[in-house]
Amino acid sequence: MSSAHPPSPTENVATAPVVDACASCSVYRAANLKKLGVAMEDWDFVVALAGNPNTGKSTVFNALTGLRQHTGNWPGKTVARAEGGYAYGDHRFKLVDLPGTYSLLSTSLDEQIARDFILFGQPDVTVIVADATRLERNLNLVLQILEITDRAVVCLNLMDEARRHGITVDDRQLARDLGVPVVPASARFGRGLPELLQAINEVATGQVVCRPQRLETVPAAIRPALTAVVGELEAAYPNLPNPRWVALRLLSGDESMVDALRGGQLGTLHSLATTESNKE
Ligand SMILES: Nc1nc2c(ncn2[C@@H]2O[C@H](COP(=O)(O)OP(=O)(O)OP(=O)(O)O)[C@@H](O)[C@H]2O)c(=O)[nH]1
Numbered sequence: 619m620s621s622a623h624p625p626s627p628t629e630n631v632a633t634a635p636v637v638d639a640c641a642s643c644s645v646y647r648a649a650n651l652k653k654l655g656v657a658m659e660d661w662d663f664v665v666a667l668a669g670n671p672n673t674g675k676s677t678v679f680n681a682l683t684g685l686r687q688h689t690g691n692w693p694g695k696t697v698a699r700a701e702g703g704y705a706y707g708d709h710r711f712k713l714v715d716l717p718g719t720y721s722l723l724s725t726s727l728d729e730q731i732a733r734d735f736i737l738f739g740q741p742d743v744t745v746i747v748a749d750a751t752r753l754e755r756n757l758n759l760v761l762q763i764l765e766i767t768d769r770a771v772v773c774l775n776l777m778d779e780a781r782r783h784g785i786t787v788d789d790r791q792l793a794r795d796l797g798v799p800v801v802p803a804s805a806r807f808g809r810g811l812p813e814l815l816q817a818i819n820e821v822a823t824g825q826v827v828c829r830p831q832r833l834e835t836v837p838a839a840i841r842p843a844l845t846a847v848v849g850e851l852e853a854a855y856p857n858l859p860n861p862r863w864v865a866l867r868l869l870s871g872d873e874s875m876v877d878a879l880r881g882g883q884l885g886t887l888h889s890l891a892t893t894e895s896n897k898e
Pocket residue numbers: 623625626629632669670671672673674675676677678688689690691692693694695696697716717718719775776777778779803804805806807
């Protein structure tokens with residue numbers, strides 16, 4: 619994938635100045651952020667960071683946790699999920715940095731890691747980090763994720779690059795259209811992160827209730843089959859958070875979803891320890 623944002627000579631430590639800048643910013647201090655690194659024994663909420671490759675997920679992760687996940691100007695850097703924590707206000711949040719994915723329907727291993735966590739990890743909030751310079755392409759994944767969770771926040775990142783290219787985005791209209799909060803940000807420079815923390819907190823605590831836009835794409839001909847499969851899934855996996863979505867994948871012949879079911883991953887994935895924090 620070509621990238622609109624130029625590579626930085628200090629790619630792997632690109633977040634360090636961000637952290638310092640944030641720490642001295644009055645808005646940030648007022649936000650009462652405490653970076654907890656990997657020191658996460660208990661938490662109130664789990665927050666997933668999802669999005670297309672190279673949109674700044676790990677940059678957001680590093681800024682909020684104080685950790686040093688690998689960042690750089692090419693897609694596919696994050697290959698396993700990484701966990702870290704922060705405290706905000708009265709709550710402790712476990713933040714899970716996921717590999718980038720263009721779709722939830724894909725088959726590569728790192729994309730499956732992202733898909734499985736969003737689907738079965740039952741995050742309290744899913745933050746979808748979208749590239750403001752490629753909004754149209756990024757909205758594909760946003761809409762797919764909104765099909766399976768109604769607790770999401772869109773972080774409209776790379777706003778500085780969008781501005782540089784003369785791209786303006788009506789974030790308020792986008793939030794109305796999507797039915798979830800949209801927070802413009804330039805994560806590399808710490809901009810928008812206080813607002814992001816607040817939006818995550820509001821969705822996690824239920825102060826803000828999302829009403830995501832859903833597309834009714836199921837043709838009438840397969841609705842009876844869908845109802846039947848959903849019924850069987852609900853009986854076999856009572857804790858499955860989104861049986862309709864899983865049923866649609868099964869009806870589409872998604873082999874990796876069949877494997878996930880056969881392997882008994884449903885319900886157990888939440889506790890799988892695949893943490894890979896502080897990866898350089
Ligand atoms: N100009 C600009 N660059 C940014 C911003 N946020 C992140 N970047 C840069 O974008 C590149 C990608 O950032 P990452 O945080 O590695 O992206 P990612 O989404 O984790 O990427 P994958 O793990 O490969 O999916 C890095 O060079 C960052 O420094 C931003 O707001 N503005």
